[in-house]
Amino acid sequence: MQGRIARFRRRLFPGGNPLARFGDRVEAALLLLLVAGALLTLPFAAAVGSDTYAAQTARAEQERTTRHPATATSLAAAATQSYSTDGAGSPADQTTVPAAWFDARGTRHTGDVLADSGSPKGTHVPVWLDQRGELTTEPLSPATSAADGVFAAILLWVAVTGALAALYGFARFVLGRLRAAAWDRAWAQARHDSRF
Numbered sequence: 001m002q003g004r005i006a007r008f009r010r011r012l013f014p015g016g017n018p019l020a021r022f023g024d025r026v027e028a029a030l031l032l033l034l035v036a037g038a039l040l041t042l043p044f045a046a047a048v049g050s051d052t053y054a055a056q057t058a059r060a061e062q063e064r065t066t067r068h069p070a071t072a073t074s075l076a077a078a079a080t081q082s083y084s085t086d087g088a089g090s091p092a093d094q095t096t097v098p099a100a101w102f103d104a105r106g107t108r109h110t111g112d113v114l115a116d117s118g119s120p121k122g123t124h125v126p127v128w129l130d131q132r133g134e135l136t137t138e139p140l141s142p143a144t145s146a147a148d149g150v151f152a153a154i155l156l157w158v159a160v161t162g163a164l165a166a167l168y169g170f171a172r173f174v175l176g177r178l179r180a181a182a183w184d185r186a187w188a189q190a191r192h193d194s195r196f
Contacts, residue, residue: 030171034164041160049153056145063139072101072113072125080118093117099125103133111135 075098099113113135115125130136 027172027175030168034168037164038161041157045153045157048156049149052152053145053149056140056148057142060140060142060145066131067128067136067139068104070101070103070127070129072099072127074099074113074115074119074121074123074125075110077121078115078117078119078123101127101129103129105133107133109133
């Protein structure tokens with residue numbers, strides 16, 4: 001373990017080595033940029049994650065005030081499906097059925113809802129309605145808001161660090177090719193000189 005740390009430190013700071021080439025110093029500078037960039041990105045990623053969490057929390061609060069749960073009644077029996085249509089071979093839990101429900105003003109609405117496969121006509125299905133009484137999705141949960149914030153932070157950090165790592169890898173590849181070409185030229189010159 002200590003040997004790896006020592007090698008990494010020599011690669012990061014080759015200045016004291018009299019055998020270090022210009023390419024080694026460029027490589028070290030890019031590695032230092034990669035490490036510094038990964039560390040400096042952390043607070044920015046945390047800030048983006050925090051902002052995302054705050055925005056999603058505000059959205060969840062707004063959705064909780066404009067959406068409410070209701071119960072729809074299926075107007076037909078739900079089809080029985082032994083397997084899901086995605087080809088995975090797993091049993092399908094739900095299918096779409098026509099249903100009716102009443103909004104807060106008592107107005108009847110109809111539409112398609114998800115019900116358990118094989119459920120009979122007249123099955124009560126929980127749904128979420130908007131202010132007009134139309135079907136909508138369930139409000140965001142606090143857990144989803146937190147997950148979105150964490151995901152945004154991780155995504156930003158991985159994107160920046162990945163870009164820096166790709167730059168470092170490309171530079172190492174180019175420098176390696178240049179070093180190999182220099183070695184080839186040196187060997188060719190040595191063979192040429194040995195003939196005289």
